[in-house]
Amino acid sequence: MTAPSTHTTKPATSVPALLKTAVINAVIALVLFSLMVGVRTEAGSDGQLTYWTRFGELAYLVAAVFGGSIVIELLRQWIGPAGTEKLVPPAVQKGMSLVGRYLAPALLIFTLLVPVIFYDQRYILDLAILVLTYVMLGWGLNVVVGLAGLLDLGYVAFYAVGAYSYALLATNFGWSFWICLPLAGILAAFWGVLLGFPVLRLRGDYLAIVTLAFGEIIRLVLINWQDLTGGPNGVSGIPRPTLFGIPLDRSDDGLAAKLGIEFSPTHRIVFLFYLILALALLTNWVTIRLRRLPIGRAWEALREDEVACRALGINTTTTKLTAFATGAMFGGFAGAFFATRQGFISPESFTFQESALVLAIVVLGGMGSQLGVALAALAMIGGFELFRGLETYRMLVFGWAMVLIMIWRPRGLVGHRAPTVYLKKAQAISSDLVKEGHG
Amino acid sequence: MDYFAQQLINGLVLGSIYGLIAIGYTMVYGIVGMINFAHGDVFMIGGFIALITFLILISLGLTAIPLILLVVLLVSMAITALYGWTIERIAYRPLRHSFRLAPMLSAIGMSFVLTNYSQVAQGARVKPIPPVITGGYTLHESADGFVIQLSNIQIIVVITTIVVLAIFTWLVSNTRLGRDMRACEQDQTMAALLGVNVDRTISMTFVIGAALAAVAGLMYLLYYGLVDFFMGFVAGIKAFTAAVLGGIGSLPGAMLGGLAIGLIETFWSAYFSVEYKDVAAFSILIVVLIFMPTGLLGRPEVEKV
Numbered sequence: 058m059t060a061p062s063t064h065t066t067k068p069a070t071s072v073p074a075l076l077k078t079a080v081i082n083a084v085i086a087l088v089l090f091s092l093m094v095g096v097r098t099e100a101g102s103d104g105q106l107t108y109w110t111r112f113g114e115l116a117y118l119v120a121a122v123f124g125g126s127i128v129i130e131l132l133r134q135w136i137g138p139a140g141t142e143k144l145v146p147p148a149v150q151k152g153m154s155l156v157g158r159y160l161a162p163a164l165l166i167f168t169l170l171v172p173v174i175f176y177d178q179r180y181i182l183d184l185a186i187l188v189l190t191y192v193m194l195g196w197g198l199n200v201v202v203g204l205a206g207l208l209d210l211g212y213v214a215f216y217a218v219g220a221y222s223y224a225l226l227a228t229n230f231g232w233s234f235w236i237c238l239p240l241a242g243i244l245a246a247f248w249g250v251l252l253g254f255p256v257l258r259l260r261g262d263y264l265a266i267v268t269l270a271f272g273e274i275i276r277l278v279l280i281n282w283q284d285l286t287g288g289p290n291g292v293s294g295i296p297r298p299t300l301f302g303i304p305l306d307r308s309d310d311g312l313a314a315k316l317g318i319e320f321s322p323t324h325r326i327v328f329l330f331y332l333i334l335a336l337a338l339l340t341n342w343v344t345i346r347l348r349r350l351p352i353g354r355a356w357e358a359l360r361e362d363e364v365a366c367r368a369l370g371i372n373t374t375t376t377k378l379t380a381f382a383t384g385a386m387f388g389g390f391a392g393a394f395f396a397t398r399q400g401f402i403s404p405e406s407f408t409f410q411e412s413a414l415v416l417a418i419v420v421l422g423g424m425g426s427q428l429g430v431a432l433a434a435l436a437m438i439g440g441f442e443l444f445r446g447l448e449t450y451r452m453l454v455f456g457w458a459m460v461l462i463m464i465w466r467p468r469g470l471v472g473h474r475a476p477t478v479y480l481k482k483a484q485a486i487s488s489d490l491v492k493e494g495h496g
Numbered sequence: 497m498d499y500f501a502q503q504l505i506n507g508l509v510l511g512s513i514y515g516l517i518a519i520g521y522t523m524v525y526g527i528v529g530m531i532n533f534a535h536g537d538v539f540m541i542g543g544f545i546a547l548i549t550f551l552i553l554i555s556l557g558l559t560a561i562p563l564i565l566l567v568v569l570l571v572s573m574a575i576t577a578l579y580g581w582t583i584e585r586i587a588y589r590p591l592r593h594s595f596r597l598a599p600m601l602s603a604i605g606m607s608f609v610l611t612n613y614s615q616v617a618q619g620a621r622v623k624p625i626p627p628v629i630t631g632g633y634t635l636h637e638s639a640d641g642f643v644i645q646l647s648n649i650q651i652i653v654v655i656t657t658i659v660v661l662a663i664f665t666w667l668v669s670n671t672r673l674g675r676d677m678r679a680c681e682q683d684q685t686m687a688a689l690l691g692v693n694v695d696r697t698i699s700m701t702f703v704i705g706a707a708l709a710a711v712a713g714l715m716y717l718l719y720y721g722l723v724d725f726f727m728g729f730v731a732g733i734k735a736f737t738a739a740v741l742g743g744i745g746s747l748p749g750a751m752l753g754g755l756a757i758g759l760i761e762t763f764w765s766a767y768f769s770v771e772y773k774d775v776a777a778f779s780i781l782i783v784v785l786i787f788m789p790t791g792l793l794g795r796p797e798v799e800k801v
Binding site: 085088089091092093094096097098099100104105106108206208210255256258259262263265266267269270271273274277278280281409410413416417420449450452453455456457458459460463464467 | 530531541544545547548549551552555571575578579582586587590591594595596597598599600601602604605606607608609610611612613614615616617618619620621622623624625626729733736737740771772774775778779781782785786789
């Protein structure tokens with residue numbers, strides 16, 4: 058109980074008040090959990106439901122809430138009143154910006170060297186490929202959410218379109234990965250335009266729900282259109298990618314035989330690693346370049362204030378549409394890569410959870426910051442790996458993380474991207490004008 | 497024709513359930529201006545609590561079904577309402593003045609929390625109950641042997657919905673709380689200046705919405721005889737579609753939209769294909785938003801700068 062005394066400016070909450078809050082919270086928790094946790098139901102072998110009580114768990118949870126609310130209250134007093142922006146000392150700020158400047162190149166060099174360092178560790182290489190896939194998806198969605206400020210809850214639909222485009226073209230017509238890759242991107246972008254054209258007039262949250270519905274429609278069609286997509290069984294036997302026609306296998310005209318080295322399955326993994334790295338970097342490069350073009354500026358302006366954009370003569374529909382299509386295209390590329398890496402795809406890989414995960418990466422990364430998204434993908438997928446043994450708990454933790462991030466740092470953990478261009482001279486305006494957005 | 501009449505009955509019953517959930521969406525949207533993405537999961541929680549209360553009461557040896565159902569209804573409404581209150585308190589209130597996507601993202605997170613919480617707490621398997629209310633009436637029997645059935649449970653669902661809606665309408669139009677809610681919907685700052693406790697009113701909105709969702713949860717449990725941890729997601733999107741179709745922010749609109757979605761879904765399954773019934777419902781959402789974003793009974797939204 059020493060923490061409150063260090064703050065002389067703010068009257069510290071007394072111990073009885075603290076306990077009172079904690080007791081109230083514990084009682085609320087008791088009621089909330091009483092039936093859901095305290096009683097466990099399960100259908101028996103005869104189909105009859107039985108139940109048994111779990112008062113031990115209930116007691117633990119209530120005690121945890123009691124203790125937790127005391128700790129949170131003390132922390133809150135220690136950190137200061139909620140909502141105050143803490144000033145970072147200039148020295149720290151300078152140091153941070155220095156780190157920020159060298160972090161990205163260092164990270165890139167490290168990523169390039171990953172297959173060299175971890176050549177023998179298949180698990181790490183696989184994980185790295187997975188992380189890079191999400192980095193790419195995050196960067197793709199970042200164009201839509203981070204730059205243009207359009208909340209897209211159905212991004213996985215474009216991922217699915219890309220994956221199925223490649224899978225179906227390759228298995229039915231035997232087209233090579235390198236022909237299908239651009240096609241997958243184009244098809245996904247086409248779907249983006251198709252969806253975007255009518256719905257982009259909608260306001261932010263309506264748009265979110267419509268994209269969500271669209272994502273679900275795509276998934277349901279994939280499940281039910283059995284003739285084309287194989288339904289819930291998915292598409293299997295998707296060809297592996299080749300190095301511009303040279304397969305990476307054991308055969309005589311495989312890459313290993315041509316180079317005269319001994320074949321190893323790791324070659325293919327390493328190749329896939331560099332493939333997704335190249336795709337991700339392409340996404341990054343295009344985004345950075347686009348940002349300097351008028352269209353990128355228009356995206357950022359749109360994110361900041363749509364009404365002002367229209368007043369300035371920007372065609373908001375076209376601007377949104379290009380953002381949507383660009384994001385969808387990268388989603389399609391990532392989908393094609395996913396299909397070729399897995400060799401098997403099914404609608405199960407394209408659920409709403411996936412959309413939410415990519416969205417969480419973008420939000421966590423700070424909506425618009427490229428480096429932030431990459432770090433967030435690393436943290437998120439890495440975090441998921443840590444919870445691998447606890448499958449059911451990890452989505453629970455994921456949900457809480459999303460809520461807490463929104464409360465604690467709504468602008469993202471890593472940093473957020475301010476508009477590329479803005480007026481240098483600050484003007485004094487009333488505080489209710491600086492609130493972002495409207496409605 | 498008989499087939500049509502039967503589907504009409506089924507559709508209206510399903511629509512009543514959607515309508516009850518949709519009111520929660522539309523109320524929250526009207527007052528706070530956010531889509532409470534977790535509301536579908538609140539409905540699911542309501543169903544679970546009803547199921548557990550029901551099991552406990554049965555095992556205590558109670559046999560009077562009407563009494564049991566009444567207790568189940570009240571317990572489920574009370575606890576689910578507390579869930580609604582807690583969710584607002586934890587996940588939405590701190591974000592009320594944050595940037596505009598924040599509450600939506602927080603609500604998505606909350607939806608994941610609730611879904612997985614009930615999966616962890618109650619297991620992933622479907623929970624069936626034996627039919628509680630059986631029997632019904634044969635309204636009409638045609639020459640080829642097709643029977644139009646109106647089961648007792650269908651009657652109960654519709655009557656409960658009507659009673660709950662009557663109470664709710666009275667609450668909104670005739671009480672202090674209802675007046676506060678309508679005031680907050682129009683202008684929160686002005687309402688606060690005139691002595692309305694805005695925080696409390698918003699909390700109560702979530703409480704009432706959750707209680708109505710609990711009623712829907714119980715009706716769903718009785719009608720379909722099962723609950724599972726994932727039922728909130730699809731039901732939630734459909735109820736939201738209903739709210740949008742009826743005109744978001746409009747309470748009668750939500751009910752009307754619910755009935756419309758229930759009918760559309762039932763007729764689609766009956767005459768076209770069962771597999772694509774969800775696709776039909778979601779497509780309607782998209783079509784409605786494109787062609788009449790204000791819905792059937794909604795007011796056009798004026799964009800203020």
